[in-house]
Amino acid sequence: MSGNNSQKKTSKVERVIREYELGDMGETLEVYWTGESEEQYSLRDLADIFNQAVLRAELDRNNASQLEGEVENTYRLLTDTSVSSGIQTETENALARDGIDVEQLKKDFVSHQAIYTYLTKYREVSHKSKVGDTKTQIEKGADTIRRLQNRMVAVSETTLTNLRNTDRIELADFEVINDVRVVCNECGRSYPIVELLDMGGCNCMM
Known part of the structure; x- marks a missing residue:
């Protein structure tokens, strides 16, 4: 064999x-x-x-x-x-x-x-x-961030729901929003992080 x-x-x-x-x-x-x-x-x-x-x-x-x-x-x-x-x-x-x-x-x-x-x-x-493919790496980075954001939202929702259902906190119907932004210290503009990646960087550097 x-x-x-x-x-x-x-x-x-x-x-x-x-x-x-x-x-x-x-x-x-x-x-x-x-x-x-x-x-x-x-x-x-x-x-x-x-x-x-x-x-x-x-x-x-x-x-x-x-x-x-x-x-x-x-x-x-x-x-x-x-x-x-x-x-x-x-x-x-x-x-x-x-x-x-x-x-x-x-x-x-x-x-x-x-x-x-x-x-x-x-x-x-x-x-x-595909380490040499810049576009692929940017897209992969953006996808990783999206997954982490979705995971954070899911964990937060599960935790809050569990605490509410066991009468540990008081909370009506709710929605969890995970908004991560990047602030450019050069121009002061802020962007949602995935939007910044999609743009290829801050406008002030282009």
């Missing part, structure tokens, strides 16, 4: 793809990592994408209702170390009520190292970073 065939038999990613019937997920991971799509994703991003697909498949298999954005937020509540143990337990209990084996589900989540091994040894993919 060749080393390559042995690797194929021991790939956790491939096993999970089969067990959760994720179809062309392997090809998707390859395209996202090599940059053949519009954006080139990091291994950690790919692990999140993969694990969210696993969660979505398990919810579908148990006919659990899914609101827009719910899969991403549920995955965050299950895995984000910034989420309190109480909220994580509530999330796990809610999934269990839908008939999901949460312990097995979390065991089937994969790490970015597993993604790397799968792509390089199982699919024999080589990775070429």
